[in-house]
Amino acid sequence: MRRFPRGRRTAIAATVLTLALAVTTGAQATAAPDDRAPAAEAVRQYEVGDVATADARTALARTGTAIDEVRSSSVVITADEAHAERLADLGYELTALTTPTERGGPITAAAPGDYHTYGEALAAVAEAEAAYPDLVSSQVIGQSHEGRDIVAVKVSANVAVDEDEPEVLFTHNQHAREHLTVEMALYTLGELTSQYGTDPEITALLDSREVWLIPSVNPDGKVYDQESGSFRSWRKNRQPNAGSSSTGTDLNRNWAYEWGCCGGSSGSPGSETYRGAAPESGPETTVVADFVRGRAVGGEQQITAHIDFHTYGELVLWPYGFTYADTAAGLTADDAAAFEALGTAMADSNGYTPQQSSDLYITDGTINDWLWADQGIFSFTFEMYPTSSGGGGFYPPGDVIDRETGRNREAVLTLLSYADCAYRAAGLEGEYCAA
Template identity: 30%
Template sequence: MSPSALARAPQKTHASGERTVVVYRVPTHDRRDAQKLISAGYDLIERRQGDDLFVMGGPSTASGLRRLGFSPTAVETMHKPLAHQPRAARTGGGVDDTYDGGYHTVDAHYAHLDQVAAQHPDMAKVVTYGKSWLKQNGRGGRDLKAICITKMKQGDCQLNPQAPKPRFFLMSQIHARELTTGEVSWRWIDTLTNDYGKDPDITALMDSTEMWVVPITNPDGVDIVAQGGDNPILQRKNADDSKGGSCDVNGQVGVDLNRNAGTHWGGEGTSTEPCSEIYLGPAADSEPENTALEGLFRQLYPAVRTGTGDSDPAPVTAKGLMISLHSDASMVLLPWEADHTIHTGNDAALRALAGRLGSLTGYQSGQAGEILYDASGGTDDWTYDKLGLASLTIEIGDSDGRNCSGFTPAFSCQDSYFWPKMKPALLYAAKQAAAPYRTTAKNH
């Protein structure tokens, strides 16, 4: 490098409170490479292109990857603030309280739920189902909130697994930094309540089915994200700092709620390092966000699997469907997400459902380990394992090259690109809640 080039080289300044974030493309040659990266502590983000995986880290991450035998190339560099004390950043705003160009804060989401229920008492009911980790520990934090949406009749929206109508459950932002997912839930709630009596498809769905939505599954995490304002903090996990509160630039505090559920806990795709992005927590279901959510699931769905073995099926007559939204791999994933070498007892139907949602979105579909990487202790594995509930993950992504990729795409992508793509998929999924296991590769 010539002296003048050296002078122009970007300085590695670490202004206090800021972190240089680099996304690396990492070609792999062996399917065990994903686990190798995870075991070495790298933040393997939810993205894959062919045999290329993607790691998020800092400027020094490349040399570490090379020492492991990989050949990373930097594809994106960002300057992101570090989280301050993990605390609830209450802004006190209403439905218009936003950050980063329009993304809704937790306050806005919760105000939105209350507003929808107040405007449509015949169609919506808000349920508080628990407390976040910070609230549980008396450090601020949040209630955990769900909304039930249907054209109300006697017995609807009750916390009773024997409900008159089948139930479609949608959840988002269990990984706080996956901002698109909460915005999709917001639009789903508005579409259902605004278009009843106008759109025949929505009207029929609202008359026949209960739609449950948890827009912000991890509110403490989303509060940290929103602290960054127009430069969101990329917090993925919750705010539980009991196993280590100082992770500096090399990681984040918190437990990965999508690795903490009590199903195949501690398996592939998890880390026991508290600062790792995939830290599984000190015990299965250690986190209040998960125990509360699982309690809600148990109040909404009967346990119908015929046994507890990995291949024991739910009966073909079972009702109900659950989708957890993530970003941004452009994939539809089905259980078992923990281990792609084992299949559920409802594999054909779940695969057909995922395939249909894949064709509606243009996304790939399969078990996580077949197309992304194995990941244990996730929500959809738990709901299928413990309840026999038909469960899927949709990794919302920019599969069409619309400049809408990443965790924090331009807010305009939400209305122009993601919602038009996701609406038909959610409508299809909600309709299948009546008999998800009757889905075959042909009958759609």
């Protein structure tokens, strides 16, 4: 491993080039993080030392850096050579990390073929709809920038009828390279359908709930990251940015609540956390937001609970992300207690770490904050397997997919069980839950 000294910029280009060439020979080969960089330049992960607090992590994020992983006194980021040099110039100490391919050992690097492609995921949805017509229906709710369908899948007993039941939304793949989340959507769909009528808990839940799955919020980014033959470590969507040669908006900084308010996103189009030109400027964000707004019937939002699946870190997160405060406008002490109790209950079932989002670092314009503050939906983020880059980072090997999607079975059912009134998780049913 090569360490980039604080405040120095010596031999960085040669070191990164050598490491990049090593990466491109393995299954996790990656391309440049935005279109300004030469096609041959690779991105890779670095450990950034002496970043031990939420304030320090937020300061790093405010440089336009996307933080992949939080460690006890450091973080892991993905960067190209130019961004690594900029951080070194700012005084950060970077250590280039080896990939599973480079270091060998028991973790086998993933290949793009380990995961369903966008087309294969849609085919799996169609198969489920054909096999379980009384339980599953799907609809195209809009298109991505490049014209790909964004599909919402409904799972419920008596699926053809819009019943007056609590609705739960699961979203996946806002960030292009997080392919394990699409596998999570397909696992949930498969488990709910195959176990209905057999598993008493699932049967009771689907008799009294309506479940919505959006397997890929960012299909253009998924296709770009996965279907060239090697992974590109692409995060954003594929929308061009006016006046810039850089491509893409970070969809999870593009939501219309406290957008760009607090240094939790970047205004630079080349940044991994670029928030877009305006709230909901990403067409994919607008498609999902319009779908959610459309679930308000008679002025009452039918969706009561939500999980946005990401990788990686094994975390359960809840609002707010834009402030360190436990309570803020629209988030009372009782609301915070319900978030913490329900988030902890889900984490108890899957072994993840539960915490408020801003305990990591400040983010703004996120789906969780918008869904709660604007729509009153108890919204969580799950950062899935692994805990660290050592387990494969954004690209864990295919042989862990079944284990790591199934690991969230009980957490998903827990959220469904509390969808009628999340405050029950905190013992507040007397104040908030109808008899």
